[in-house]
Amino acid sequence: MNLRILCTIPAFIWAGIGFSASLTLPSIFADSMVLQQQTDVRLWGKASPNTMIKVSASFFKGYKSTVVEADSVWSLTIPTPVASFKEHTIRISAKDEVRTYSHVLVGEVWLASGQSNMQFRVAMADGSLDAIANSNNPYIRFFSQKHVSSVTKQDDCIGRWQQASQQTTGSFSAVAYYAAIQLYKSLNIPIGVIHSSWAGSTIEAWIGPERVREVAPELIIPQIGKENNPKNRNPCGIYRGMIYPIAGYSIRGVWWYQGESGRKTPDLYRRLFPQLCQQWRGDWHVEDLPFYTVEIPPYEYPDTIYNCGYLREVQFDMSKQLPNVWLIPMFDMGDSLNLHPTKKREVGERLAYFTLCNTYGYNGLDIDVPYYRNMTITGDSCIITFNCSIERIALLRQPVTGFEIAGENRVFYPATAIRTKTNLVVRSAYVKHPVAVRYCFKDYAIPSLFCTNGMPVYPFRNDKW
Numbered sequence: 252m253n254l255r256i257l258c259t260i261p262a263f264i265w266a267g268i269g270f271s272a273s274l275t276l277p278s279i280f281a282d283s284m285v286l287q288q289q290t291d292v293r294l295w296g297k298a299s300p301n302t303m304i305k306v307s308a309s310f311f312k313g314y315k316s317t318v319v320e321a322d323s324v325w326s327l328t329i330p331t332p333v334a335s336f337k338e339h340t341i342r343i344s345a346k347d348e349v350r351t352y353s354h355v356l357v358g359e360v361w362l363a364s365g366q367s368n369m370q371f372r373v374a375m376a377d378g379s380l381d382a383i384a385n386s387n388n389p390y391i392r393f394f395s396q397k398h399v400s401s402v403t404k405q406d407d408c409i410g411r412w413q414q415a416s417q418q419t420t421g422s423f424s425a426v427a428y429y430a431a432i433q434l435y436k437s438l439n440i441p442i443g444v445i446h447s448s449w450a451g452s453t454i455e456a457w458i459g460p461e462r463v464r465e466v467a468p469e470l471i472i473p474q475i476g477k478e479n480n481p482k483n484r485n486p487c488g489i490y491r492g493m494i495y496p497i498a499g500y501s502i503r504g505v506w507w508y509q510g511e512s513g514r515k516t517p518d519l520y521r522r523l524f525p526q527l528c529q530q531w532r533g534d535w536h537v538e539d540l541p542f543y544t545v546e547i548p549p550y551e552y553p554d555t556i557y558n559c560g561y562l563r564e565v566q567f568d569m570s571k572q573l574p575n576v577w578l579i580p581m582f583d584m585g586d587s588l589n590l591h592p593t594k595k596r597e598v599g600e601r602l603a604y605f606t607l608c609n610t611y612g613y614n615g616l617d618i619d620v621p622y623y624r625n626m627t628i629t630g631d632s633c634i635i636t637f638n639c640s641i642e643r644i645a646l647l648r649q650p651v652t653g654f655e656i657a658g659e660n661r662v663f664y665p666a667t668a669i670r671t672k673t674n675l676v677v678r679s680a681y682v683k684h685p686v687a688v689r690y691c692f693k694d695y696a697i698p699s700l701f702c703t704n705g706m707p708v709y710p711f712r713n714d715k716w
Contacts, residue, residue, distance in 0.1 A: 258546060274298045274348040282353050283412040285392050285443025286336040287360045287501035295326035295499070298345040301521050303600050309339040310357065311679065319345070331501075334358040334440035335667075340365035358441030359434065360502045361606075363427035364457070364481075364494075365509035367450035368548065368591055373420035373428050376595040382428075386420035390441040391431050393423050398449050399492030400456070402475050408496040417547070426446060426508060426545070429599025430606065439608055445502065447493050452483040453512045454523045457494060460487045462526040467519060482511070490530070498534035503609060504541030505531065506602060510562055511590065512548050517561035528576065541610050542576045543602055544569070544707075548592050549585030550697040560692035560710060567709055568621070577605050580620050583707040587695045617645070617704040623711035626688060632690045633666075635675040644708070647668055648699035653691040653710075656682045661716055663689060668700070675700075687714035 276296035286292050294306060298319045307314040317327040329341075338354040363369060373379055377693075378538045397409035409533040413419045420428065425445045432444045449456075455463055458689075460472050463486050470486045482488055507527075513520040532540045545561060545564055570578035579602050586592045621644060627634045633656060637644060646668060655663040656679040664681035666688070677688050691698055691710035700708040 259703045269677060274304075274343065274345040276343070276350060277496060278406045278410055278443070279408070279500050280352065280393055283355070283392055283413050283414060284394070284716075285356045285358050285360055285412070285441055286331050287503060288331055288357050288440070289345060290331055290501050291328035292331050292501045293326060293328050293499050294343070295324070296343075296349070297323045298325055299323065302345045305344045306341065308341045308355075313659050321364050330358050332470070336393060336441065341407075347674075356392070356441040356443070358390070358437065359452075359685070360443040360445065360500075361427070361431070361434075361504060362445045362497075362502045363424050363430075363506045363507055363508075365445045365507050365545075366448060366512060367422075367454045368511070368545070369424055369426055369446075369506075369508035370450045371422060371591055371595060372424050372427045375591075375593065376425040377593045379421065382596070383417055383420050386415045386417060388415040388435070390417040391428075391435055391444075392429075392441070392442045393419075393422075393431075393446055395422070395446045396497075397494050398483070398487030398489075398661055400485050401492035402485075402488065402493045403472050404494060404495045408493055410589040418561065425595035426599045426602065427506060428504075431436050431505060431599075433600050433603030434606065437610065437613070445500070446506075448495070449489055449493075451481070451512055452509065453486075453491055454520060454549045455486040456484060456489040457497075457509075458487060458523060458530050459490050462530050463487055463523070466522040466526055467521060476573065483582050489711075493535070496533070496586075499507055500534075502535065502540075504543065504606070506543050506545075506606075508545040510544075510566060514547070514552075514559045514562045515557050520562060521565045521568070524565070525573060528573060531670040539575045543579060543601060543605055543609075544576065545579045546581040547582050547596060548590070549587070549691075550590045551587040551695040557694075558692070560689070560712065563691075563710055564712070568599075572651060577609055578709070579605050580707050580709060582696075583701075584690055584711060585695060618703060618706065619704060620706045620709055621700075621702050622709045623690070623713070626683060626713045631676040631683050633685050633686065635668075635677060635688065637675075639702075641670060641672070641674055644675065644704050645668060645701050645703055646699055647701045648697065652697040652699045655679075655689045655692070656685045657689075657714070658682045658684050658685045659686055687712070687716070689714070698699045 302319045319325040341352045343350045357398045654666040657663040657667040666679035689712040690713045
């Protein structure tokens with residue numbers, strides 16, 4: 252398992268910022284921070300031009316040094332050891348100025364981002380009292396960012412590192428916290444989470460202007476004094492205010508739970524999600540930076556104009572078309588009356604299982620999720636095959652739910668399904684000459700099709716209507 256990650260910071264990240272002779276670093280570098288293990292961690296900041304910067308740490312001998320550039324920017328890398336529970340100290344000096352960071356851990360670091368279901372706090376989730384009461388753990392730490400949308404790139408953000416405790420855990424992202432807990436249990440090393448999410452945010456808010464213009468020129472990117480949209484929906488605003496300031500802080504990968512705000516524009520989401528991945532991979536200089544994206548939850552929206560099935564289809568397609576992108580199924584954890592399902596422990600743990608298997612090589616975990624492969628028509632029956640043997644498919648609900656069939660008139664009717672020895676047979680008494688079948692391809696439905704490992708089959712359709 253290769254955990255070596257090389258991250259660099261653009262030299263211009265601090266350029267153009269008001270000059271100060273003081274030695275400064277972004278707020279993400281602080282006491283109690285968690286550094287990514289076995290990599291070259293980059294530190295950066297500002298100081299007087301031509302000043303010698305020296306960095307020493309308790310986990311390596313000697314010191315690393317560099318000279319501050321003419322624009323007052325400096326950066327360098329230090330090697331981190333194998334993760335352990337030993338706390339470290341880092342000392343950074345510039346002439347007579349010294350910054351010392353204490354209680355530093357070396358472990359695994361993940362960026363948790365997205366909108367409301369990622370922002371959803373532990374205190375609001377099912378089982379929160381038990382979770383908070385038993386959360387004291389100095390080896391699970393969160394850096395939670397304050398919401399900032401900006402029309403210009405920011406050199407710093409507002410946030411602080413906190414250890415999991417009865418006083419802090421309730422405010423942590425529930426999904427990220429439960430994922431971190433599972434990683435901690437399995438890997439037995441410190442876990443750091445950078446939590447950067449914003450309820451109601453659109454995907455275009457998390458991407459830089461160059462990439463947004465490349466694939467979505469119709470979007471208006473606000474200029475100074477012209478932020479007309481809600482700030483969490485301004486194209487590029489959150490990227491410049493929250494992601495850009497931390498880009499380059501070494502991480503293992505990304506947990507992404509976002510998409511509900513894109514349900515009305517799935518085609519736009521299809522264009523933008525690859526740009527999000529490329530943007531962040533470029534900013535962190537990690538070509539294969541893992542992205543674990545969570546399927547948007549089923550919910551009975553009041554309006555019936557839009558269909559979340561199309562957005563979920565985009566999420567599925569991206570997980571199959573883009574490298575190192577995985578989709579965590581969520582269709583069995585929805586709530587018809589609540590866009591923010593409170594079963595966050597189950598979501599976080601499932602997210603962790605996918606992470607353990609695909610990033611950390613826990614191949615003994617069965618996380619296979621069956622998906623639709625092909626359909627043939629025999630009389631009034633639709634014969635469905637999947638990417639796996641039919642023996643892996645189970646109908647766990649009777650009567651069967653979630654299936655619909657349509658004829659050439661494109662009107663869908665409820666359908667039943669029977670598992671045979673070789674495939675799945677879907678029929679509807681209302682459609683004698685079927686041409687299309689859908690499964691859970693709507694805002695909300697009750698799933699009945701599962702893998703024998705308990706994972707719900709991804710929603711699907713065979714039509715292009």
